[in-house]
Amino acid sequence: MTRFSFTLDQTDGKARTGVIHTPRGEIRTPAFMPVGTAATVKAMMPESVAATGADILLGNTYHLMLRPGAERIDRLGGLHRFMNWDKPILTDSGGFQVMSLAELRKLTEEGVTFRSHIDGSRHMLSPESSMEIQRLLGSDIVMAFDECTPFPADEVTARASMELSMRWAARSREAFGDRPGHALFGIQQGSVFRDQRAESAERLTGIGFDGYAIGGLAVGEGQETMFEVLDYAPDMLPVDRPRYLMGVGKPDDIVGAVARGVDMMDCVLPSRSGRTGQAFTRRGVVNIKNARHADDPRPLDEACACPACRSYSRAYLHHVFRAGEIISSMLLTWHNLHYYQELMAGLRAAIVDGRFADYAHEFHRLREEGDIPPL
DSSP states (O other): OOOOEEEEEEEETTEEEEEEEETTEEEEESEEEEBOTTSSOTTOOHHHHHHTTOOOEEEEHHHHHHTTOHHHHHHTTOHHHHHTOOSOEEEEOSHHHHHHTOEEEEEOSSOEEEEOTTTOOEEEEOHHHHHHHHHHHTOSEEEOOOOOOOSSOOHHHHHHHHHHHHHHHHHHHHHHOOOTTOEEEEEEOOTTOHHHHHHHHHHHHHHOOSEEEEOSOSSSSOHHHHHHHHTTTGGGSOTTSOEEETTOOSHHHHHHHHHTTOOEEEESHHHHHHHTTEEEETTEEEETTSGGGTTOOSOSOTTOOSHHHHHOOHHHHHHHHHTTOHHHHHHHHHHHHHHHHHHHHHHHHHHHHTOHHHHHHHHHHHHHHOOOOOO
């Protein structure tokens, strides 16, 4: 069996490109992971997601443990078979959703007890139970259980949260055990405090993980503050392991994160925006609901080869969105995911060719010019 490993192929400044090797296939980095929260990327067939160029999907422990249940998914052959996705899957630990969605939470050293936001049923998540749920799901990349530090947080609050997450990281490592072909990632915490980020990274590398995530960002701090942390946080993590920035983000967030040494990202934005009538293009966001698109025969982006751009006009996409037709969500989501994967492919190629700075400059230039109205 192929063991999990990471090959760093080339760098350009801090930007890196490489390959994560797993038994279910290779993940080209920098990589963007579409989010399949409840065993589906909303409005997309798995084959369609693969056709955009995605090498890996993200699933969610919290949602899947509540519905349909990890034990049921295990009985039905695991998450890959259940959702008809034969490439790698990363599952988050559930910690973020417990804090953001669950009701009547109680945090202790043992873990978090909470009531489901779906039906009010009572549950408990701990490092040990999170590892077991992710084992039952059959995740290729498992995330350590942590507390998502709120923002803003003062130094005392952030430190207490970080230290709890580090204790939980050690317990996650112990509970995960030795699972050839599967990987466990630790999560760096420390909010916006450099000394805490450094201590967290040191403790995580002392425990030893297959990859390392940068947690506690994209939680309301704003891009400028996020980039200030990313100016140093990735450098604190091992060079020979993948670095994963959780919950990011917008296209300019992605370019900025890659420039600072990040290898993996995920976000619900491409699919969520597709369902609300927003399309990401080389020239920024197009709001297809706007009346100016009603008579526009052009595609969303002339340079895009996705089905929405190949076969449908802005006028049609405007019409089906305004009419509330399901095909609107399907086409706009497909376009957005295609755009994100083309962005990642462009970043990888630019790093290989040693022209990352030029690529980033052109990316920002086109966005500043903006969407060009029809003649």
